[in-house]
Amino acid sequence: MLALYSNPRWLSVVRGTVERLTKILGFPEGQCRSIISAVDEALSNIVRHSYRNRLDQPIAMYFRRTQRQSEGDVQQGLEILLCDRGPEVDASKLQGRPLNEIRPGGLGLHLIRQAMDTVEYTRKGPINRLRLVKYLSPTNNALRGRRDGADFA
Amino acid sequence: MQILPRRQDKATIFDVSGDIDFANSREVRQSVLHEIQESRVARVVVNLSRVNYIDSSGVASLVESLKASRDLGSRFILFGLSTSAREVLQLSRLIKVFEIYDNEEQALAS
16 A cells, blocks of 8 residues: 655656556566556546645555456456545546547546556545556466465555 | 756757656746747757656647647657657657657757
8 A cells, every 4th residue: 555645746756666566567568657657647637636736635545466357367467546535526527538639638548548457436435546457468477376366565 | 857948050959857747747838838939949849868757747748839839830849759758649649740850960950
């Protein structure tokens, strides 16, 4: 578990953490970069939209191994849960904008959805929960043989 | 992150180093837009060879700068993109919108 305040200065620290974690888990380099980008964009969205750029609000991140059955094989993966205490998010606004217009803004959600296999938003009591999951392809399954479902931190 | 402008002939070159993310993309946008609007140089060139990571707010800053350049008749050029920066522009479907070169020599000779 990682607890931090909503100050963008911590973004680079989280990127470094996710980089090491994804490398250890055996994700290919390109997927490591896209997972780092997805987490970074999700955190930036929390700071910007949920907390409206306030620097002192709490964010909690949970990392755990997960798995799924895929075509008779077990695919191991990484689940990342981001929690904040901002106002409830209108889930219909979490789709990202079409990319056929050349204009700034609105790209973060697109990058998150491109990178991750699962992107789920839920509200539980006063907490916004964004669940991101990325599965390893069978050839990159460095987690195989380790204890399933264990938390990393 | 650091951004330093320098003049070369009819171009202003911005040397950017460090990651461009939500913490500092506003600084990039303000520096480049100010130069575009004040100097009216023929070319605005951004050196990204020392930028390892760029997020969507950084990309948005580049798009704003591109639009401001076009409005004022300047060319807006990027060079030295890292794999990560190139991937973000590709995923955003903006890679073909920008003039992109491998190095400074090519960017200035174009």
